[in-house]
Amino acid sequence: MVMRLHVGSISDYIVKVENLKVYFTKSGIFSKKYIVKALDNVTLSIKEKEVMGVVGESGSGKTTLGRVTIGLQKPTAGNIYIRVDKREINVNKAKLKDISKYVQMIYQDPYSSIDPIMRVYDVLAMPLKYKKEIDIDRKIEEAMRLVDLPLELLENRVYQLSGGQRQRLSIARAIVVNPKYIVADEPTTMLDASLKGEILKIIKDARESKGFSFMFITHELPIAKIISDRIAVLYLGKVVELGSSNEIIKNPLHPYTQGLIEVYPRIDPSLRDKMKEIKIKVDIVRPERGCVFYPRCPFAMPKCKEQEPELKEISPGHYVACWLY
16 A cells, blocks of 8 residues: 655655665574564655654664665665755665765764774764865864864763763764754663753754754653654554654554553643553564554454554644554
8 A cells, every 4th residue: 555644745855755664584483484574664754954753662663764764774665755955865776975965863872883992073074074075173163062062072082981972972973964864863762861851952952053854763752752843653663643742742642652651651740631541461463464553452443453554644734543543
């Protein structure tokens, strides 16, 4: 089934994903092969200067989605487009070196994603030299100030930085080349609460001052609520709900989204009396057909087992894939 779903004007998108599938072949017991559907028919778009939050449990396909949109992972099927200066670039067909100046990634673990023996200056200068940029020193200083790192650290080795400073450096490395679109893959997961707030503020400031568009990947709905304009909820490679951040939190429709919110009782105290307690089964099972969530859903019906629901617009800009609606 081919879906075309875009919230907002298509002309203002930066990233457009259409019917995206990423399948992996795995070997099981006695070398029996089976297919893992990391992403299965995902369609969405990210607008200019927008932060799109992508939430879900581990294994839902969040990181795979981010990697595919910047060309680090080839899809099994579907298309990814990036809009640059009114041109549409097909990421599937473009070479990574040709799109790297438009897209960047902030990795979850700054300890493994940055060479610890490099100088801070060299970490930031390398991508600029690769792009043959001029005025490298000015651009490095601008990036350092934007992430609130003192210029005195430029001569330090990366291993001399604290965890929070390394994550700021990771952000600086992504923004120093002035890309159009940045994937932030759980950049706050390894940080304590105070540092999380600082990193979120840096990303917000970078979006406002530079006009970057972000895909912000996280498994923490409170974080997504703070940073995102819209939220896409992924479950086993499927987008099960999509809408504005406020709408997803205030009026969650999919039982899986409701279950995620139930985990964070203080995310919005006003919801306590509005929402019933949702008890989702712990065991994750991917069914061969029907709704991917029905084995864990407390509201599952016979229809859910046989037919897969489409992602349907229930109210303006609010989409859900569930037979309850």
